[in-house]
Amino acid sequence: MEGRQLMINRRTFSTTAVAAAVASLIVARGMAATPAALVKARNIVLVHGLFADGSCWSEVIARLQAAGLNVTAVQNPLTTLPEAVASAQRVLARQDGPTVLVGHSFSGMIVTEAGMHPNVSALVYVAARAPDAGEDYTALAKTFPTPPASAGIIFDGDEGRLSEAAFLRDFAGDLPEEKAKVLYAIQEPFHKALLTGKTTQAAWRSKPSFYAVSTEDRTINPDLERFMAKRMGAKTIEVKSSHLSLISHPDEITNLILEAAGD
Template identity: 65%
Template sequence: MQPITRRSFSAALVAGAALSMLPAASRAATVTKAKNVVLVHGAYADASCWLDVIPHLQAAGLNVMAVQNPLTSFADDVEATKRILALMDGPTVLVGHSYSGMLVTEAGVDPKVTALVYIAARAPDAGEDYTALAKQYPTPPASAGLVHNGGYAQLSEEAFVRDFAGDLPVARAKALYAVQGRISDTLFTAKTTVAAWRSKPSWYAVSKNDRTINPDLERFMAKRMNATTVELDASHVSLISQPRAVADLILAAAGQSEHI
């Protein structure tokens, strides 16, 4: 596999101090070599969104499992993530996309987790109101496309195709729309109780063309956690449109030296 520096995206180490009393975790001089990767999907998706990333990780000899979140509550999703983590034997990289960045932040304190990877993901601090944080940035267009019914919400087809998966072929985006995970209306009101990125080395992939989470908010969160950061010319679903680039970042976090 090609190293990140040879991929068609810009990569830079984003350094910055944490904005609270406790220091953010900085990248260690030597990365712990992991044998496992746990992938966690976000809202409006399911575990199949990782299908194009998984083969690259398996080809590198990693044991890979993807969490299937119920999206019924934050607590339910955290438990789903913990159940998969419990199956892992040894050092594990925990990866979250979008909303599941909150799950990675909460569950990532597990001692077997050696690194965290955020893919265009939420990364709140412990007890932080993510909604209030996000309001400090222009509202992304996808927010206007939420459709609520019976205590659950989903993105309209137009919003999904244009604002969530805007760099995918329309036919693929429409297929993903059809199987999107419906979320509980209460899903986004929860707060994390811990912030694993304060004690674990972290990596972050910013989606420069994101219309679901503001890219500048992504950059802020990546900088705050002192994450090793790459910027991708991608929509919110870079894990589908640029799976090799996303896999390269995960491999770096797993201590695959040729990808650092």
């Protein structure tokens, strides 16, 4: 009797364990975000990162406008992450329908957070940060070799900027020098507090995402870009470019944005 009872108990335990495992798997799958289907969008909102301002999108803007799209470049204040996100959210609120939100470099943080706005239909990351909710991006980046541009950051009190040598070599390395010097002259300093912010949401977990990796990037490690793109399940392209692919390869970046817009 004891043997039969033991067999039943083992069978019950085994059945219960399997059922629990299946239930856990179902719950896990239910919790996993499934990006929504891509919808057609006529609005594009572009956000710039560090060492730049909204004018860095000029080449892409002209091409998107020629395709008949409504385009707005956000002027990122580069002060704190919440203030930067708020600047993008104000622009997103003015859009009259589905909108593709595009971020370059640091502004991938903004895209990841502000991308939860109901007007946002798809996300495009251009050599950009793409953290998960609550993730320490700095800690993530340290798991990959440090890119050369990091050594070129100069601080004046609480404001940081790239030295001219680092800007020309490591940020805009594939641009003609005269053009890179113009961009260097208009770079907007960032506040130290900006780098301490963490996203509270990850829009890429629920919205269609696209990523342009810069294979010659000396500002964000290209393998880190590939890791983030793969993790989010993004449609990914690779561009043989410096960190500024939006300027040196505007056709490729424009075409990726048009794809995200359903064109």
